[in-house]
Amino acid sequence: MDNNHFPPGMVILVGAGPGDPDLLTIGALKIIKAAEVVVYDALVSQEIVDMIPAKAEKILAGKRGGGHSVKQEDITSLLVKFGKENRRVVRLKGGDPFVFGRGGEEACRLAEENIPFKVVPGLTSGIAGPAYAGIPVTHREVNANFAFITGHESLSNTSDKNPDDEHPSRIDWEGVARTFPVIVLYMAMRNVDSVRKRMLAAGRSTDTPVALIRWATTPRQQTLVTTLGKVSKDIKAVGMRPPAIMIIGNVVNYRDILKWFPDETLIPPEE
DSSP, rough: OOOOTOOTTTTEEEEEEEGGGGGGOHHHHHHHHHHHHEEEEETTTHHHHSSSSSTEEEEEOOOTOOOOOOHHHHHHHHHHHHTTTOOEEEEESSBOSSSSSSHHHHHHHHHHOOOOEEEEEOOOHHHHHHHTTTTSSOTTTTTTTTEESSSOOOOOOOOOOOTOOOSOSOOOOOHHHOSSSSSEESSSSHHHHHHHHHHHHTTOOTTOEEEESSSSTTTTOOOEEEEETHHHHHHHTTTTTTSSSEEEEEGGHHHHOOOOOOOOEEEOOOO
């Protein structure tokens, strides 16, 4: 990208993809190389962070696994500040900026402040992660639709039909279970047991296949294949931790046929 397309004072929200640097788009790479300041998330792989020019100011803004983080309003204010300083700013986000990445919130603030911005989509981990684990998110013999759901949803301003549920949800789990044969959950590790209980209460079988993919598309990728009935127990047994993508549905069974990427298969101890 030449400087005519990335003028000073512009902020570009860039999707870094799921981790494998080969999955970074050509457009994203050009923009990163032209940046004067890059504000990046913790989920951006180190290989991609290393592509940021040495002359550019690098600011880590994000959290992993519930650790310390910069508040979202502070991140957005940084983007506004740098834009008003007439710098070429890249907001580098894991996956796609507009898929559970709060890119929409950041873009709205930039628009309110009359700061010019662009968006460069990235390959989302909810598609790429399963693919690298040998799991197609759609297959004609299984599903004609699927759902993307955040497993780390905000619990404010919510209501739930079950007053005994200690974690009310904005998601109509009964509707999701009934409508979508395949469900892909982002950031679900900390709430897996809650997801499991809701899916079972909504009518899904305990034998429903489930896969969790950690560090998707990277050399560290780990995949756990289990069932809805055993997922919580098996995660503890193998010591799996975030970040991970969770897939629920019969497409998980295709891993036995389609596994092509040399990841580590996590196998829980036999009962």
